[in-house]
Amino acid sequence: MKTSGKSGQNRRQVLKLGGGLVAAAGIGPLIVTERTIAQTRTIYVNTWGGSWTAAEEAAFFKPFTEATGIRVRTVAPVSYAKLKAQVQTGSYEWDITAINQAEWLRAEREGLVEPIDWTVVKKDALFPNAVFANGIAYCALGTNLVYRKDKFPNGGPKSWADFWDVKKFPGTRSLYNNSLRTVIFALLADGVPKDKLYPLDVDRALRKLTEIKPHIKVWWTQGNQSQQLIRDGEVDMMAMWNARASELAGQGVPVELVWNGATVSTTMWGVAKGAPNRKAAWEFIQFAVQAKPQADFSNRLYYGPTNPEAFKHIKPEVAKQLPTYEENYKQIAPSNIEWEAANLASIQERFSQWLAS
Amino acid sequence: MAGVVTAAPATATGPAAIPQGPGAGSVPWLLLMPATAALVLLFVLPIGYVLLLSFTDPQVSLAHYQRIFAVPLYTRILFNTFATSLTVTVICLLLAYPLAYVISRRNDWISLVLLICVAVCFWTGFIVRTYAWLVILGNKGPVAAVWQGLGLGAPPQLLFTSFASTLGMTHILLPYMVLALYSVMKKIDPNLLRAAASLGARPNAAFRAVFLPLSLPGVVNGSILVFTICLGFFVTPILLGTPKDMMISQLVNQQIEELLAWGFASAIAVVLLIATSIVLAIYNRFVGLDRLWG
Numbered sequence: 001m002k003t004s005g006k007s008g009q010n011r012r013q014v015l016k017l018g019g020g021l022v023a024a025a026g027i028g029p030l031i032v033t034e035r036t037i038a039q040t041r042t043i044y045v046n047t048w049g050g051s052w053t054a055a056e057e058a059a060f061f062k063p064f065t066e067a068t069g070i071r072v073r074t075v076a077p078v079s080y081a082k083l084k085a086q087v088q089t090g091s092y093e094w095d096i097t098a099i100n101q102a103e104w105l106r107a108e109r110e111g112l113v114e115p116i117d118w119t120v121v122k123k124d125a126l127f128p129n130a131v132f133a134n135g136i137a138y139c140a141l142g143t144n145l146v147y148r149k150d151k152f153p154n155g156g157p158k159s160w161a162d163f164w165d166v167k168k169f170p171g172t173r174s175l176y177n178n179s180l181r182t183v184i185f186a187l188l189a190d191g192v193p194k195d196k197l198y199p200l201d202v203d204r205a206l207r208k209l210t211e212i213k214p215h216i217k218v219w220w221t222q223g224n225q226s227q228q229l230i231r232d233g234e235v236d237m238m239a240m241w242n243a244r245a246s247e248l249a250g251q252g253v254p255v256e257l258v259w260n261g262a263t264v265s266t267t268m269w270g271v272a273k274g275a276p277n278r279k280a281a282w283e284f285i286q287f288a289v290q291a292k293p294q295a296d297f298s299n300r301l302y303y304g305p306t307n308p309e310a311f312k313h314i315k316p317e318v319a320k321q322l323p324t325y326e327e328n329y330k331q332i333a334p335s336n337i338e339w340e341a342a343n344l345a346s347i348q349e350r351f352s353q354w355l356a357s
Numbered sequence: 358m359a360g361v362v363t364a365a366p367a368t369a370t371g372p373a374a375i376p377q378g379p380g381a382g383s384v385p386w387l388l389l390m391p392a393t394a395a396l397v398l399l400f401v402l403p404i405g406y407v408l409l410l411s412f413t414d415p416q417v418s419l420a421h422y423q424r425i426f427a428v429p430l431y432t433r434i435l436f437n438t439f440a441t442s443l444t445v446t447v448i449c450l451l452l453a454y455p456l457a458y459v460i461s462r463r464n465d466w467i468s469l470v471l472l473i474c475v476a477v478c479f480w481t482g483f484i485v486r487t488y489a490w491l492v493i494l495g496n497k498g499p500v501a502a503v504w505q506g507l508g509l510g511a512p513p514q515l516l517f518t519s520f521a522s523t524l525g526m527t528h529i530l531l532p533y534m535v536l537a538l539y540s541v542m543k544k545i546d547p548n549l550l551r552a553a554a555s556l557g558a559r560p561n562a563a564f565r566a567v568f569l570p571l572s573l574p575g576v577v578n579g580s581i582l583v584f585t586i587c588l589g590f591f592v593t594p595i596l597l598g599t600p601k602d603m604m605i606s607q608l609v610n611q612q613i614e615e616l617l618a619w620g621f622a623s624a625i626a627v628v629l630l631i632a633t634s635i636v637l638a639i640y641n642r643f644v645g646l647d648r649l650w651g
Contacts (some may be wrong), residue, residue: 079614080614080615080617081614081619084617106617107617110617177600217514217517219600221595222595225596232495232497234495344615344616345618348611348615348616349428349430352608353429355600356430356433356603
């Protein structure tokens with residue numbers, strides 16, 4: 001076991017070197033690795049690092065290794081670009097990654113995604129709607145309106161329209177520097193019903209955003225940064241990921257999450273096209289989406305389980321803070337992934353242009 | 358294995374050349390091989406690949422370049438990147454020159470302490486220094502506290518402005534400028550200034566006619582160093598600045614990581630490379646890059 005793992009590692013490095021040189025020469029796709037790499041019993045998982053990886057380690061990796069003997073190594077951080085680089089060069093640093101649905105769909109259309117191996121994955125062991133674009137749903141993350149309770153003793157904002165109402169709810173604000181989420185929030189604030197958002201009217205959204213722009217103190221880009229902003233009182237209300245906000249609430253920061261008009265994005269487990277350890281990778285993914293491991297993960301980081309059965313194992317005080325909890329989920333604005341994947345590039349360009357002007 | 362095979366033809370001619378050579382002539386060539394091979398493999402080929410991608414991904418066309426110059430956003434970001442880098446370079450130079458002068462001219466504990474401060478600053482990670490500015494300029498930071506302590510009312514918004522972003526970048530790059538200047542100034546013979554004085558030059562004139570010209574290689578070196586590093590700045594403007602301060606590396610990152618638009622990202626990189634070359638060429642025309650080596 002030990003020796004085979006080591007030679008696998010060496011082969012990996014040699015291939016990495018060879019792949020890199022070939023890529024530099026611009027003939028990347030020609031290299032063939034499928035037959036040269038044996039199915040070693042180690043899988044490599046692309047992960048975010050920090051507390052995310054620690055939670056995955058406890059909820060998925062350790063129990064999986066105990067159950068199957070397959071070892072799990074992690075590579076951080078998650079990189080969508082590396083998925084493309086790996087497939088193009090045929091040189092793999094990891095087998096499995098976890099990225100959001102719209103990204104996964106675009107990757108599938110570019111041919112970067114390994115089809116689900118139905119000889120390994122058992123359809124009847126999956127929950128409804130688990131499969132999408134050859135990925136399997138992992139967890140759900142909300143982007144919510146979050147405010148500091150201490151700044152609004154008589155009740156805080158309850159909708160995106162309230163967020164836009166600077167007279168009724170004075171205070172400093174921050175939004176997420178993310179074109180799609182922000183366009184959706186602006187449309188909701190402008191009175192578009194949740195189920196009539198698509199196709200997104202970008203002109204209308206940007207007009208609405210122009211109203212609030214002078215009141216946005218910072219457009220955040222990183223999760224840590226968003227936490228620092230509201231924890232240190234730099235801003236009084238903001239768009240923020242539910243898991244990060246609940247984490248702060250757990251540390252005693254007086255924050256309140258609004259589920260009305262939140263967006264929820266689903267993270268997908270998937271395998272890079274041609275990844276050397278793909279059979280073991282599918283075995284892992286099937287294991288990780290079962291109720292118990294998903295619940296373990298949600299108990300640690302406040303991401304919503306995609307497997308409804310997981311709620312049976314989630315602590316009740318945690319469950320009601322999750323995006324897929326029924327009370328919360330029925331208030332969110334549902335996404336149209338197909339439309340988002342097709343239009344992201346142009347929305348991004350127009351949003352960046354608006355933001356910079 | 359592919360790596361060894363690819364590298365082989367490059368070195369194969371080397372050993373055969375030694376016995377035939379008329380003498381010492383081929384040995385320097387042989388010694389140059391590893392460096393040349395490294396440069397070609399790690400520098401020339403990747404840049405060539407980027408250039409190729411910019412014309413061919415996803416199909417062969419000039420569309421990426423047309424888009425860069427047709428959409429105002431991209432020319433604006435390009436202009437902003439150069440303007441910001443120039444501003445930071447000039448501020449760094451103005452701050453660093455007197456500091457480096459004092460450190461290099463004095464031979465006592467003051468110069469030692471100053472030099473240690475610069476070095477510690479240099480060795481501290483730039484992410485740490487960027488986050489430090491978040492605290493210093495923040496709502497609950499010392500600047501706001503002093504402002505309120507003086508009874509001046511609500512503190513002005515310092516964080517998340519172009520000011521904060523420029524300040525952060527200047528702070529991070531200042532040690533590069535100081536050290537580049539210091540290394541040159543330290544080598545200027547103090548006797549030259551004494552000689553100027555003995556010939557009747559007042560200190561101001563001696564500085565202008567003797568010290569300043571001799572320190573110019575340091576100015577050139579430091580300015581180019583700071584300017585080029587600044588062109589690629591990424592994290593600091595994101596964390597301290599506003600979206601208006603978007604630098605070109607943020608744009609490249611967005612295209613590669615979020616949109617998988619490698620062709621367009623490559624085209625942006627090529628435009629940046631060409632624009633930088635033009636700036637350096639102009640600089641060379643008026644200042645002279647050969648001063649870099651004294």
